[in-house]
Amino acid sequence: MEAKDIKKIAVVGAGVIGNSWTANFIWKGYPVNLWLYTADEEDIAKQEINEHLESLAINGVFGKEEIPDMMKLVKYTTSLETTVKDVQFIQESIIEKLEIKQKFLADIDKLASPDAIFASSTSYLLISDIAKFSQYSHRCIGAHPYNPPHLIPLVEITIPGGDKGSIKTAELAAKFYEKINKVPVILKKDVPGFIANQIQGAVGTICGELLVNGVCTVEDIDKAMSFGPGLRWATMGPYLVYQLGGGKGGIKGITLHIRGESGEPMDEQERKQLEMYANFIQGEVDKEMAKRPPEFGNDNDSLRKFRDRLIIKILREHKKI
Ligand SMILES: NC(=O)c1ccc[n+]([C@@H]2O[C@H](COP(=O)([O-])OP(=O)(O)OC[C@H]3O[C@@H](n4cnc5c(N)ncnc54)[C@H](O)[C@@H]3O)[C@@H](O)[C@H]2O)c1
Structure with missing residues (x-):
């Protein structure tokens, strides 16, 4: 498969990240099957996706009149089978719990084409762990976005360690993300927190020390940084x-x-x-x-x-x- 062969996307999970990813993909013209944990997530998802697109339109990225056609590209479903059966790229964005992500991947292995790339939005889990029991671990990558994914270009990519991962999958995913104007970075090692969250974590630790030591206020730190x-x-x-x-x-x-x-x-x-x-x-x-x-x-x-x-x-x- 090449990046141009990716025609349809599954976003699994309609929370903060899943809805933002969905807005990003439909803005770029890709149909998306959006998996909902519960049916009542549909209204909130529609509202959030629409808000993301409106924000882009208000700021002149495209015309507001284009939004209804973009919104029509989303199919909302609670069926995992419907979500993944006919897609080439799966952006998993469910809750950050290892066992749950592993269980979803096991189900996806049964339901999706083995060629479909499985890209986990995980922030701190290792793709090596998420894909540990997968028979198709070579199609798995960590693909960490920065909130909100529809605006922040960075996507940090990792592959499972040892011979369970494939650099070709990472490179193909990177090409696909580049096609939609993201900035992918492929890490040489599968590490918790990727690059940016490790840096952000170090900043957070120093901020905490400055506060606890009475050096400055929260407002002072925010001013100093921004x-x-x-x-x-x-x-x-x-x-x-x-x-x-x-x-x-x-x-x-x-x-x-x-x-x-x-x-x-x-x-x-x-x-x-x-x-x-x-x-x-x-x-x-x-x-x-x-x-x-x-x-x-x-x-x-x-x-x-x-x-x-x-x-x-x-x-x-x-x-x-
Ligand atoms: N929020 C961020 O800033 C951010 C940034 C980058 C990556 N991420 C990662 O993206 C993923 C999603 O995070 P989020 O912030 O969108 O979380 P969220 O809580 O907003 O959304 C999580 C989704 O998972 C669903 N869910 C809850 N319990 C579930 C279960 N038992 N089984 C399946 N689905 C369940 C929820 O209904 C919701 O749709 C996580 O892996 C997180 O680490 C988050």
Whole structure:
């Protein structure tokens, strides 16, 4: 199967994430079978999906008159068989409980085509565990979205460990997600919390420590993040931020400066290791920059201009400019 062969999608679970995924898929023109845990979830699902689409229309992404046709692409059902029997891609988005996800996968293995990709929206469970008993584990991936999936492009992809997973499935899913403008990242290891939730978790831990130690208030932390690093992180990741923070010396310069000149004194061996690390990280950032289209910034000068343009747009919305 190729990404172009994915024509119809099953979304299993009509909660916060399932409804948002559904809005995303129908916006991009894909028919969706949406599985409901109970029949009375249908009205709430319709309302939430419609709200997501209205929000996109109000903000000029498409015309409001297109929404009724998009809404017609959803088939609501409590039958798992009806949900998965004729689809090529299954975005599982039910409650975060391992045994329940495993049971659903066992049922899906009996009801869906073995070629259909099973993509779990799980936040912290391992796809290795979810797919542990599946006879079709090669079609399984962790596919972690960021709330709300219809707006946030990131999808973090993992495969079951050992010979139970298939990198080809991950690559195919990544191509499909790219087709609908998502930004997939395939992890090299199946880890709880993927990349972004681990980073977010570390931030949360420090926030808690600052509060408990009486350093600042909740409001201070929210201001510090959204009017400080958050503005930069909305435009690029931490490594490109450091690249610009290092001026002409780039990330190598700032790494050597922060650890080398401002940190504890180092012996010759430590200095050599730092130099090696700084060279390595600069090489990685250079590779990343070379891949970027020029209009998004692919050298220090164009990257700075890109950052400034985006930050100014956000600050206008905050009425800070
Ligand atoms: N909320 C987030 O910010 C977020 C972000 C990324 C990923 N996720 C992941 O997406 C998945 C869904 O999370 P959510 O936030 O949409 O949760 P939710 O509680 O909003 O929705 C869960 C859905 O599962 C259904 N459900 C409840 N009990 C069930 C059962 N016993 N069997 C089958 N279905 C049952 C509910 O009716 C509901 O439709 C989880 O795996 C979660 O980790 C959540």
